[in-house]
Amino acid sequence: MSITGVSIRYNNSGHTGPPVEPHYEDRYLHIFEFEKYDHTKWHDWMYRNWNISIYASAIYVILIFLGQHLMKNREPYELRKALLGWNVSLALFSAVGFLRSFPELWYEWTVSPIGGIQRSVCFADNHNVATSLWGLLFAWSKLIEFGDTAFIILRKQKLIFLHWYHHLTVSIYCWFAYAAYDPSSRWFCTMNYAVHMTMYFYYAMKVLHVKVPKHIAMGITIFQIMQMVLGVIINVNTYYIKLSGQECRRPISNIHLAFAMYLTYFVLFANFFRKAYFRNKSRKAIKSQESKAQ
Numbered sequence: 001m002s003i004t005g006v007s008i009r010y011n012n013s014g015h016t017g018p019p020v021e022p023h024y025e026d027r028y029l030h031i032f033e034f035e036k037y038d039h040t041k042w043h044d045w046m047y048r049n050w051n052i053s054i055y056a057s058a059i060y061v062i063l064i065f066l067g068q069h070l071m072k073n074r075e076p077y078e079l080r081k082a083l084l085g086w087n088v089s090l091a092l093f094s095a096v097g098f099l100r101s102f103p104e105l106w107y108e109w110t111v112s113p114i115g116g117i118q119r120s121v122c123f124a125d126n127h128n129v130a131t132s133l134w135g136l137l138f139a140w141s142k143l144i145e146f147g148d149t150a151f152i153i154l155r156k157q158k159l160i161f162l163h164w165y166h167h168l169t170v171s172i173y174c175w176f177a178y179a180a181y182d183p184s185s186r187w188f189c190t191m192n193y194a195v196h197m198t199m200y201f202y203y204a205m206k207v208l209h210v211k212v213p214k215h216i217a218m219g220i221t222i223f224q225i226m227q228m229v230l231g232v233i234i235n236v237n238t239y240y241i242k243l244s245g246q247e248c249r250r251p252i253s254n255i256h257l258a259f260a261m262y263l264t265y266f267v268l269f270a271n272f273f274r275k276a277y278f279r280n281k282s283r284k285a286i287k288s289q290e291s292k293a294q
Contacts, residue, residue, distance in 0.1 A: 020181075022129040028111065029103040035130040042136055046179045053143065053175035057168045060146050064164055067153040076156035083151055084207045091200035093141065097134045098193035104131045105186050121184040121238050122248035131186065138189050139178045142171035162268045169261055182254045187234055191227045198223060218277055225269045231262030 022039055024031060104127065108120040146167055152159050170192075177185045199220055205212050235258050241248045242255070 020124045020127060022124075022127040022132040024129050027126070027128065028107040029100070029128055029130055031128060031130045035100075035133045037129065037133050037136075039129055039132050043179070043181070046136070046139070046175060050175040050179040053139075053172045056143050056146075057171055060149070060168060061164070064149060064153065064159070067150070068159070071153055071156055074156075077154045079151060079155060080207055083155075084204055086147065086151065087200045087204040087207060090141075090145070091197050091204060093137075094193045094196035094200060097138060098190060098197055100134045101131050101138075101186065101190040101193055104128060105190050108186070117234070117237060118241055118246070118248070121187060121234055122241065122250055124181065124183045124249065127183075127186075134193075135178060135185060135189050138193070139174040142167070142174045146171075160272070162272055165268070166265065169264075173257060173261055176257070177254060180251050180254055182250055184234060184238060184250055184254070184258070188231060188258070191230065195220075195223055195227050218273075221269070221273050221276065225266065225273060228262050228266035228269055232259065232266060235259035235262060 024036060105120060108123075108126060109116065149159065149164055149167060152163070174185075174189075177188070202212060202216065202220055235255050238248060238250055239252075239255050239259070242250070242252060
């Protein structure tokens, strides 16, 4: 059985499993007991149900327009305490996710017998169960992050296309990539965790009315754009590896999807950056967003 070109095998329990099971050894990362989850069971569940992200995204879009309609003649809600708790929670979650995901990426890049970008994007042999768990939580968190949009609508802030387009597409792709057991996900997951722990901490400071220098906000947007640039580079590099005939266990369909996604993000974020910091007429209109699209 296969999904997007990746062979999936059945075990005696009736569950499907990825080509390579994650290890439970403390090779380069101490694995806590709570992180030793039933990977085969949950991979099977995501494989069978990744389209939940499509249904959830469709409901998300409907609720956007319904929410804006219902709030049209209402006063905005303040929600400062709730928003502070939301941002702090997501910042902490992202920080822990980064700390649990980065060691595997670093190991594959620098320490693995055949290190470098090809090893890190094409093979999952050294995948550990702790990083796998935080990859699963990462995919689920993309649906939870729809809550960002709820705060924008309830507080009657300007909702830009980049914001909801990003949330919608990244949620679908993350579920799809986890189900397909895409080795390059270690890059995308780790990068996104790093961006989010910075971004949500910044939002928390804004809620507390802490005066954050403008160059910090600009730096976060640049950080986001660099994530998109690196995403494009990784996909182009992986495509070249596949075309050259070298072994790479990354599905070609995932390369196409990820490339299209990161390229559109790059264009939209670059345009946002230009408007936010180099066009005075547009600056006030999107100031409330402060890169909220991510």
